[in-house]
Amino acid sequence: MAAPARRLCHVAFHVPAGLPLAWDLQRLFGFQPLAMREADGWRQLALRSGDAVFLVNEGAGPGEPLYGLDPHHVVPSATNLCFDVADAGAAARALEAQGCSVPVPPVSVRDEHGAATYAVVSSPAGNLSLTLLERTGFCGPFLPGFRPVPSAPGPGWVSHVDHLTLACTPSSSPKLMRWFHDCLGFRHLPLSPGEDPELGLEVAAESGRGGLRLTALQAPVGSDVPTLVLAESLPGVTSGQDQVEQFLARNRGPGLQHVGLYTPNIMQATEGVAGAGGQLLTPPEAYYQQPGKKQQILAAGHEPSLLARQGVLLDGDGGKFLLQVFTKSLFAEDTFFLELIQRKGATGFGQGNIRALWQSVQEHAARVQEGGCSRLS
Structure with a gap:
């Protein structure tokens, strides 16, 4: 180190x-x-x-x-x-x-x-x-x-950075993981039981073709550094570029794809962002109709229809949940975006939500290709 x-x-x-x-x-x-x-x-x-x-x-x-x-x-x-x-x-x-x-x-x-x-x-x-x-x-x-610079107090929607996600070229995650370990002391943080650090967590697309490989890294004990997530595309035929491949192409290479911002109240934050004109990704309609999803949302103390209206994803089990919502890109190139996340005991990133993000970004990308690039504002 x-x-x-x-x-x-x-x-x-x-x-x-x-x-x-x-x-x-x-x-x-x-x-x-x-x-x-x-x-x-x-x-x-x-x-x-x-x-x-x-x-x-x-x-x-x-x-x-x-x-x-x-x-x-x-x-x-x-x-x-x-x-x-x-x-x-x-x-x-x-x-x-x-x-x-x-x-x-x-x-x-x-x-x-x-x-x-x-x-x-x-x-x-x-x-x-x-x-x-x-x-x-x-x-x-x-x-x-x-x-x-003098300024008035903000609305308090965001309290800190929860995680940082890098979009990586295929098969580069092990090399990057070793670099961050040797140089800055980061170590592998399993996202699933028994996870192989060299393989990470594989999240296949619903079609079974392509998907994401995620490898999470955490800083040394006692530090106050957000989790670092490495994301790369899985091999497989897709209907077009997935969001990692799109980022690599439009960013002209690997880089910071998004920052996960922690919010103590995701419903309030989402309402505030949307009310100010911020554009959020819309999850696939089928997300909220998944078997058991309504019961899962109710068990977490939320109203399914309200989450659907705000585009908030919820995942977890055993009484531990997390809620997430994703913005559209901050840049015309459709690259970097933000995530708002609230945790209720959950420490991972929710495999169901990752899959839903994958699908929603794919659908948004298809709409952008049809109608031209959209901006956040």
């Missing part, structure tokens, strides 16, 4: 000037501005909801944006995960000794609130980089170099 991650600081995006991602996060999902920096051709805005922080890097300066790396990527995307570490310099040296590329060696930044040191490491997951951040001596609202 070269650089054990202690907590997730933020998820960073790169978008062209004028793309309304920061505004969409505020207007549609209740994030509030936290801090801003405008310099060197970059406009960097940090937004927060609870402990979930997104950093939107807008523009394209001549150098690297502070605390990140400009991937010179051709489409807007989520491009960086920033982790707190105990010693950024030592972590960068240890990773470099393991053969990792460190395009931004340790840099120290200071302002009136204190100092922070960071380094940026390239990952094997496409255009996704990792920032290793040491900020024990900093007491400001975000990071040195950023000025605070």
Whole structure:
């Protein structure tokens, strides 16, 4: 373990000037501005909801944006995960000794609130980089170099990041799992009893052709880092590109496909997002007519018709449940999206819901191909 991650600081995006991602996060999902920096051709805005922080890097300066790396990527995307570490310099040296590329060696930044040191490491997951951040001596609202942005309290729909899902090329999950284990201390988190780490959890499509392979990873004990999920397509004939293949094609390679945001009240959050104009994926009609699904929803204390109207999925057993709803893409390229999730004792991701997501995304993709790409706003 070269650089054990202690907590997730933020998820960073790169978008062209004028793309309304920061505004969409505020207007549609209740994030509030936290801090801003405008310099060197970059406009960097940090937004927060609870402990979930997104950093939107807008523009394209001549150098690297502070605390990140400009991937010179051709489409807007989520491009960086920033982790707190105990010693950024030592972590960068240890990773470099393991053969990792460190395009931004340790840099120290200071302002009136204190100092922070960071380094940026390239990952094997496409255009996704990792920032290793040491900020024990900093007491400001975000990071040195950023000025605070006054804002009103948000609606509280989101409390923290629950998980991060990477779309991967076929058969690459074992290699990625070993990299995150050796470099950051992540270890395999079984999603089913007796699961083989090399195989993960296979979720076949209803047609029996194709499907998803999911491999979950958890950070070292004592850390406060969300679960990392690796998703790749299963071999098999499908009627067209599945959502992982579509992401790989439109994102020009692997990357962060979605962020699962935890909400303490998914019905309230879903109502708020939909009321603000956010577009949510519609589950297949048959989802709520599955044998036993009505009884399962009632046993969890929810009304089936209300869940169906809001597009909320529910899965679980033994008195442990989770509820999920998925947004359409935040970008015109139909790549990155968000998930709202509420857990009632369940720690996995719900195989029935994974299958339903698979089918609903496939149906949405078919509609997009017929009528042209749709935007969130």
